[in-house]
Amino acid sequence: MQSRRDPxxxxxxxxxxxxxxxxxxxxxxxxxxxxRKPGTICxxxxxxxxxxxxxxxxxxxxxxxxxxxxxxDYLARARYPQSAAQIVSGIRRNPLYVSDNATSKHERRxxxxxxxxxxxxxxxxxxxAIRKTLNEAGLTIEARDVLLSQRTVTNEMGYRxxxxxxxxxxxxxxxxxxxxxxxxxRLSPQVHTVRSAVGQSLNNN
Amino acid sequence: MAQILLISSNEVxxxxxxxxxxxxxxxxCLADHCGTADFRxxxxxxxxxxxxxxxxxxxxxxxxxxxxLAELLRHDPxxxxxxCYCRIYRGPRFQLDVERLGxxxxxxx
Numbered sequence: 001m002q003s004r005r006d007p008x009x010x011x012x013x014x015x016x017x018x019x020x021x022x023x024x025x026x027x028x029x030x031x032x033x034x035x036r037k038p039g040t041i042c043x044x045x046x047x048x049x050x051x052x053x054x055x056x057x058x059x060x061x062x063x064x065x066x067x068x069x070x071x072x073d074y075l076a077r078a079r080y081p082q083s084a085a086q087i088v089s090g091i092r093r094n095p096l097y098v099s100d101n102a103t104s105k106h107e108r109r110x111x112x113x114x115x116x117x118x119x120x121x122x123x124x125x126x127x128x129a130i131r132k133t134l135n136e137a138g139l140t141i142e143a144r145d146v147l148l149s150q151r152t153v154t155n156e157m158g159y160r161x162x163x164x165x166x167x168x169x170x171x172x173x174x175x176x177x178x179x180x181x182x183x184x185x186r187l188s189p190q191v192h193t194v195r196s197a198v199g200q201s202l203n204n205n
Numbered sequence: 206m207a208q209i210l211l212i213s214s215n216e217v218x219x220x221x222x223x224x225x226x227x228x229x230x231x232x233x234c235l236a237d238h239c240g241t242a243d244f245r246x247x248x249x250x251x252x253x254x255x256x257x258x259x260x261x262x263x264x265x266x267x268x269x270x271x272x273x274l275a276e277l278l279r280h281d282p283x284x285x286x287x288x289c290y291c292r293i294y295r296g297p298r299f300q301l302d303v304e305r306l307g308x309x310x311x312x313x314x
Binding site: 006007008009011012013015016018019138139140 | 206207209222225226229231254255257279280284286288290309311312313
C-alpha cells in the first residue's frame, strides 16, 4: 500500500481538484474593452476591441466585426437564453453598445442596431467565427454546442452562450492596444478585469 | 472521485498504485504500456479523466507511444490530464522532456 505522502497520489489529487474547478465552467473567453474612462466599468464610450478564446493558457482571436463583437458581449452577459427580440432591445438600450466605438478612431461610426430579422444570420456568423477559432485551438467541440439555440414551446428561439467570460478593461489613457494579431496582445498596466460565468446553471443540454 | 487510466509496465508497482488510488475512491483502469491503452473506452460509458503514466523505463518505441498519447490528449476537448511519474531519478532534462509533451511530471523516489 502506498504511503499517505506519496507524491504520485498527491499529484493525482491536485489534478482531480483542477478538473473539478474547470469542468463546469466550459470554454473560457476574454472580451477586451478599450478606452475605459477611469472610475467606470463598461460605460458609454468604451470600445469592444476584441474577443478571445482562452485555451490552455493561450489566447485565440475570434475574427469578429464590430456588430458581432457587440452581439457576443451581450450574449456573454446574459444568464438565460435570449430571443431575437430580447437581443435587439437589450443592445439598443445599453449605453455601452449604443455609443460603442465613440472614442476610437472610428468616432463617427456608431454601432448599428441589429435588425431583429437579422439576428439568426448574425448568430450563424458568430458560430462560424467560433468554429474557426476552435479549429485553430485544436478543439473538436461543435460551435453549436458553444452557442446554443434553444427552442421554446412556440417557434421562438432562445440563444445562449456557454462558457465563462472575463472582461478586461484598458483605460483611455493607456497606450494603443494591438488586438488584431490576437496572440501578440499586450495589456497595459491600467487594466481592470471583471470575471463572469455564463450558462452555469443550465449546462445540461 | 475521478476515472483514471494507470499505465505502467511494472505489474507489482501498477497493482500497488491502483490499490492506493482505489482506496481513495477513484475508478482505475490498467494498461501495461501506452500502445495498449485504449483510454477512450477503458472504463464503461464514462471517459477517462486522468492518465497516470510510469515513465521509468522508456525506450525509443516507448517515447514514440508516449508522444502519440500526449498528442491525442492535447487535442481532447474534455481536457484529459496526464501525469507522468518516475521512481528513478533521471535528472531535470528528463523531466523537461516529459513536461514538453504537455504532461505533469513528478519524481516519486
